[in-house]
Amino acid sequence: MTRIVLPTAMALIGLGTLAIAHTGVSNPAVLARMESMTETQDNTKVLGAMVKGERDFDVMAARAAAAEIARHAKQTPDLFRIKEMDPKTEALPAIWEDFDDFTAKSKSLEDVATSLAASLETEDQLRAGLGQIGAACKACHKSYRE
Numbered sequence: 851m852t853r854i855v856l857p858t859a860m861a862l863i864g865l866g867t868l869a870i871a872h873t874g875v876s877n878p879a880v881l882a883r884m885e886s887m888t889e890t891q892d893n894t895k896v897l898g899a900m901v902k903g904e905r906d907f908d909v910m911a912a913r914a915a916a917a918e919i920a921r922h923a924k925q926t927p928d929l930f931r932i933k934e935m936d937p938k939t940e941a942l943p944a945i946w947e948d949f950d951d952f953t954a955k956s957k958s959l960e961d962v963a964t965s966l967a968a969s970l971e972t973e974d975q976l977r978a979g980l981g982q983i984g985a986a987c988k989a990c991h992k993s994y995r996e
Contacts, residue, residue, distance in 0.1 A: 916983075920967060
């Protein structure tokens with residue numbers, strides 16, 4: 851269980867800095883990216899709360915949260931297609947240097963979350979799926995985020 855919970859916790863902590871980073875953002879494109887990432891964070895927190903027992907397992911709410919994560923992952927490449935910067939951004943220039951890889955990592959998150967949204971039935975499946983979501987987030991953040 852530690853192998854699943856630890857990467858998930860790390861992803862949540864990493865996403866947690868986004869809300870603070872929104873203050874003072876002047877570039878609307880960067881703000882839109884940050885807001886999308888915050889939505890992903892919020893939906894990941896719903897799943898994490900269920901895994902940690904802080905919230906009752908609710909298959910429909912979990913599927914809806916996973917579907918929202920997938921939706922935001924799908925739109926991520928479009929949000930980053932044009933290189934827009936802001937002093938508050940945590941996006942690294944590497945995104946635009948290897949946009950195909952960035953897009954592939956976003957697609958990986960989309961696929962994992964879509965699969966979870968479609969097939970989730972049990973808490974054990976949620977735990978495993980959340981671990982995969984955390985790993986997909988971490989893979990992208992490791993390369994493309996400060």
